[in-house]
Amino acid sequence: MSPSGWRLYAKSEHFIRALPSSGFRPWAHRLSARLRSRIRASLEGPEVAGSPGAYLIQALILGEGWVLPTSWRRGLQASGLSHLIALSGLHIGLLAGMILGLTFRLPMRARTVLIMVLVIGYLNFVGPRPALIRACFMLIGIWLSLWLQRSPLPGNTLVAIAAGMLVVDPRLIDDLGFRLTVSATAGILVLSPILERRWTWLPGWLSRPMSVSVGAQLGTLPWAIPEFHLLTPLSPIWNLVAVPWTALALGVGAIWSCIAITSKNLAAVAAPWVNAVALPFVGVASLPPSVTRPIIVDWSHLEASVVTLLLLGALAGRRLWPLAAGLVLLMLGSNGRPTDESAELVLLDVGQGESILLRHGEAAVLLDGGGWRRGDIGSRILLPALAGLGVRKLDALVLSHPDLDHCGGLVQVASFFPIEEVWSSPGWGPVGCVAALHTLPGVEIRPLWEGQERRVGGWHLQVLNPQPGVRRGVNDRSLVLLATFNDRRFLLTGDIEAAAERRLLKAHPEALRDVDVLKIAHHGSRTSSTAEWLDHTQPSLALVSAGIDNRYGHPSPLVMKRLAVRGILSLRTDLQGLVRVRVERAGVLQIRLPGSPKAGTIAESTKSSP
Secondary structure (H helix, E strand, O other), X not given: OOOOOOOOOOOOHHHOOOXXXXXXXXXXXXXXXXHHHHHHHXXXXXXXXXXXXXXXXXXXXXXXXXXXXXXXXXXHXXXXXXXXXXXXXXXXXXXXXXXXXXXXXOOHHHHHHHXXXXXXXXXXXXXXXXXXXXXXXXXXXXXXXXXXXXXXXXXXXXXXXXXXXXXXXXXXXXXXXXXXXXXXXXXXXXXXXXXXXXXXXXXXXXXXXXXXXXXXXXXXXXXXXXXXXXXXXXXXXXXXXXXXXXXXXXXXXXXXXXXXXXXXXXXXXXXXXXXXXXXXXXXXXXOOHHHHOOEEOOXXXXXXXXXXXXXXXXXXXXXXXXXXXXXXXXXHHHOXXXXXXXXXXXXXXXOOOOOEEEEEOOEEEEEXXXXXXXXXXXXXXXXXXXHHOOOOOEEEEEEOOOOHHHHHHHHHHXXXXXXXXXXXXXXXXXXXXXXXXXXXXXXXXXXXXXXXXEEEOOEEEXXXXXXXXXXXXXXXXXXXXXXXXXXEEEEEOOOOOHHHHHHHHHHOOOOOOOOOEEEOHHHHOOOOOOHHHHHHHOOOEEEEOOOOOOOOOOOOHHHHHHHHHXXXXXXXXXXXXXXXXXXXXXXXXXXXXXXXXXXXXXXXXXXXXX
16 A cells, blocks of 8 residues: 555455556545645654644544554543544534535535535545544435435434445444444434433523533443443533534644645644644643543443433433432442452553552552553553452552553553552653653652562552662662562562572562562563572462563563472463452462453462461
């Protein structure tokens, strides 16, 4: 595919079929590719590249939302505003509204033709996405009705278009974008009129947009909550301001793109205007959870549908609000909550990285958060996993060391969960994700070093590494914690290597003797977990965090052999997925592997409780 055209990532060339060399479709594609290449060339200019305005143009005009900074995506998701930068029917409606406003002096039929031509051109320009196809065909159907002087029936049009798309491609029924766009439109058409009739106490200028915003959100809840695990009650209020501003940004971006097609120099001069309308998106990215107020939930499609119906009844004035409130509170309070009589260590499956949850009752800390250069570990992996485990807040984020595969996800998690503190070994420079952790609003940074202690519920955390004042190396300065609960001892080692292991054995021989669970250092690298280290710690269980078929060869076969010859049970995230080690009241360890084919409790510690 032409590098200046749409970007396509395919697993195999067998999934790609070349367009014919002649006809309307290849001509339209070549035209789109030419226009996009001109816009992209202007975006790569020194005055524009990397600016907020450039990101906005790529998202709203080119449809390349994946290039947005991760902080933008997280902030918009936590505020319930992700739809603003994911091209959908909203953008088709905003585009049509702008054309109507600019052509009010033209005859209706001329305006209809102009809207249809421009909307179809926009669809070809950004690519055939289900939400845009649905919106374009609905708009065409409605305007054809007006052309033929027939009363438009948007509900019937929606059903006919959705059914037609499913006939052409039945696989769309599993496409989240298709389900969201159809349900959001149905919510606007069916639910918002019900709400508007009941909300007579609101002024007219407010009741309609509020009912449209709430109706769209209610329509999407049964699909959105099981997928994103966030309930954003303030989203309708945010949308009252955000949608008009997005319309302004779309208009400014469209004008700038037309300038960029004709002159790269003029586009550079006009760039400050695009940057100005992009500033609110930058501001949303920096909002903490205390402002956006997302509610973390773990509901199935059935539970989300029941809540949607109850909320609709309550908002529409039906006397169901006591029942709705009771059910919602019950679901929020009971889903996945741990008991106070047991504690748990959870080795989360974050691919080639590491993340460990320690909790006891309501108290919880997250030690490292995985991370990837292009992925959003926070919203894609950690948020669903922690929501399913019943975690609703974190007492602290703990940074073992600043490598991206440990640090990146911690910053992302802070967009969704209330965080009180960040614990970290001292001495890391303010770069990368470390700098982002230090700029979290309202979060206190506490440095930890050898000899300090912390408590998390019933967990006692003893810091064994690093030494105060040491500034050499990265892996060997990892935070090493001995976590104890009910006389069970868990050794968490970060990415330390053999030199740090030798120093720790000399400095803390008694603390390291006979631990119950050892987190294998550095993802099982051959540079760690020496024979001397394993002989001294003598764990019953070893935990390894590594990605499937990772390029580093972790865990090393040599390390796994050392564990096997000593009879140490080893569990790996690349083979078993998420690992839960629970300390029961009597001190018995229970191991659960919910993501493994061998699900359920598979072993109990053979060590007796002291």
